[in-house]
Amino acid sequence: MKALPAMQALLLDVADFDLEIARGQQEVSRLLKGEHIALLRDELAVVNEQFLALRNSEENLQQEIRKVSGDLDSVEKRIAHDQVLLNASTSSKDIDGIEHELRSLRQRKSDLEDTELGLLEQLDSVRAARLDAEDNKAKASAALNDQESSVEALLVKARSSLSLSQQQRATKVALLPAELSAVYERLASRGVAAARLTARDCGACRIALTAAAYDDVVATPADEIATCPNCQAILIRQ
Ligand SMILES: [Zn+2]
The missing domain is CATH 1.10.287.1490 (Helix Hairpins)
Structure with a gap:
């Protein structure tokens, strides 16, 4: 699927907010x-x-x-x-x-x-x-x-910081093309939806890509999304 590199990078911000929101929700239910x-x-x-x-x-x-x-x-x-x-x-x-x-x-x-x-x-x-x-x-x-x-x-x-994170996330998501945000939300409903690729490691599942999978990811054009073969998270390559 096509997506501008800047839009792909934006997914990392959304993923960070998702992490914050999950922590906030845990804190609220703990309290x-x-x-x-x-x-x-x-x-x-x-x-x-x-x-x-x-x-x-x-x-x-x-x-x-x-x-x-x-x-x-x-x-x-x-x-x-x-x-x-x-x-x-x-x-x-x-x-x-x-x-x-x-x-x-x-x-x-x-x-x-x-x-x-x-x-x-x-x-x-x-x-x-x-x-x-x-x-x-x-x-x-x-x-x-x-x-x-x-x-x-x-x-x-905790509730006010949760609500702030949710607003900030919504602002970021609003900048994404509809198709990309739909893919992201579908992935996010199951786990971490986007993560940075660091060396050969997927930042979502922390598992190293095989040499062949890594070559595939690297060969994927920059304006196309690449996913982790292990956890399906969108891999951000920059
Ligand atoms: Zn992964």
Whole structure:
């Protein structure tokens, strides 16, 4: 097929843009896939679960403490009440009975106080762990936000440079004769469509032409396109 050498050389520019466009498209899809973002999202889900579990334990402990403290109140009231009865009693049988009850009430009170103390200690450590988890959650959330906005910025940049390459390619293609551009596009849909011939090497498939194939290419008139017998790319000879 006939094509002016200048038009053939133009194919190299188009091929360069095609390479750039392919790289740009890869970059955009890599960013859209957002693997790092998915990792950070998983991390946030884990720390959030830890936080929720600790907050739950904290609430349960607070509830238990309220119950124990209510029980303590009633025991104390009963002790005070028994004390009044004791002071007013004259019958030794009554006094014995009340004193017996007072002893068991005081034991109960001491048990409840121990329980309350134990629960308060547990609450302290759970609260500290919950505060840590809350902190971790805030940090994981900030890291995710940062990554999301930086990926957003990179995506804007990658898309705009891709669109620039596509425009520049279109400008070059518009200069080509229709027939040549049709051949180029057909080849480009399968791989590298045009490449420089350097010594005997095809720049597209990187394979050296055989001596006979090289002689054929060299013998092809300059205003006719020559192709690589191996990959069919148009070989630019200047
Ligand atoms: Zn080749």
